[in-house]
Amino acid sequence: MHLNPADLRRVSVFREATDEDLQLFLSQAILRTVEEGEFFFLQGDPAVFFYILVSGRAKLLQSNAAGHQVNLRTINEWQMFGALGAVKPGAVYPATAQALEPSTALAIESAFLHEALKTRPYLNFGLMQLMTGYIQEMQERYRELATERVERRIALTVLRLASQVGKRLAGDEMMIELPLSRQDVAEASGTTMFTVSRVLAEWERRGLVEAGRERVLIRNPHGLVQIAEGLNP
């Protein structure tokens, strides 16, 4: 795979970067390719690099001592991840990054970004935009987990995932495909794959979705929104 600097401008943080800066970052980058299921980094590792996903998809997850996992977010092409180490030198990754399919990412030393931040306001702004977004999303999800029933939570999760990793099907404007297993959805909504399976089966009966192996097809987004908003007994 070959990259040219302008590609980097698809990364939100680099949107306003100068060509020289793009060149500079690219010259610092190492390409890392990992297989499906493999890890870019593990929770607790020293956060020496931050990453930019170039191809494939990955997820950020946390697991507790008993091995129970939760999905914090899904990472798409041209998204940055593992960047906390640039803000707090010496920090460790608070989560694990695992590839959902064969994936490639640019790895750049956190210390390099850390230095760059000192002289480039646009990077600061970009990073802060990202971070405020994460804070808001986590706060919302936390509230949902604490206050909403599973069906509603699953609806909210599916809709959120659709906006993040969903692909509109050509031809039909309204159908969105999610390449995620029941287990993935369960870990993103704080429940079990059994419950997700049952809920999807019920939705399928009502014609809201089509559920396949490691795949969810949303046929009627509006109906899901109704469930997500609780307008549905």
Next chain:
Amino acid sequence: MHLNPADLRRVSVFREATDEDLQLFLSQAILRTVEEGEFFFLQGDPAVFFYILVSGRAKLLQSNAAGHQVNLRTINEWQMFGALGAVKPGAVYPATAQALEPSTALAIESAFLHEALKTRPYLNFGLMQLMTGYIQEMQERYRELATERVERRIALTVLRLASQVGKRLAGDEMMIELPLSRQDVAEASGTTMFTVSRVLAEWERRGLVEAGRERVLIRNPHGLVQIAEGLNP
């Protein structure tokens, strides 16, 4: 109440500010005092100001359509809150800030901070440090809520609150006092005040805490840590 600029240096973001900057921010600040239970701002309001708590205590909370609440964090003296609007101009507050006791805060226009960020790298760094901290804390709490049982979650919450708003009792190094009601603890751990009451009663029986009206006294932090870590059948 009268403030001098040097007080502002107790705010983490201003730790490395110049005297002139402190003076400048102070000159932009309005003092707002609210009674117990009153609000600095409500979820959904335009985020025109950010705040620095000068005295008292407050909490950041989110509530859903049904009125169910969750506590996102507790705010102490010299902590900043409501600063998201400085990063995204035109944003609304994603949460509500409510005083837990009669409280006073400095209010400064978000737009002013937004401008200041452009020319003051130390502010950017300070803000990002804060934000990464919030992200990590929310991610942890999210995982806990998704994967841990109530007793353990309450233990984790009480310990976290102790480190944030607890006051060491003079005389006894090991005793920490929390001025929080059962309801507060419940909203911070994602459960109900009934369950918190039962759990605290059990802990009291075991000599771990003393539970009073709107008050929790931790007698044996180490014992709580054991519960929090699950070393306890």
Next chain:
DNA sequence: CGAACAATTGATCCTCATCAAACCTTGTGG
């Protein structure tokens, strides 16, 4: 074709939320 793995489905049970009622603490006004 068979192994490996995802998904389904049913049966069971347990943790907690919910509701109701009583109890305690604190502050207030007579």
Next chain:
DNA sequence: CCACAAGGTTTGATGAGGATCAATTGTTCG
């Protein structure tokens, strides 16, 4: 200084919502 009101807290009874477990049924791929 007592009595009462208001609001926090406790406790018990009940039941529902999901987790868990086991067994079966797809699906994919070598």
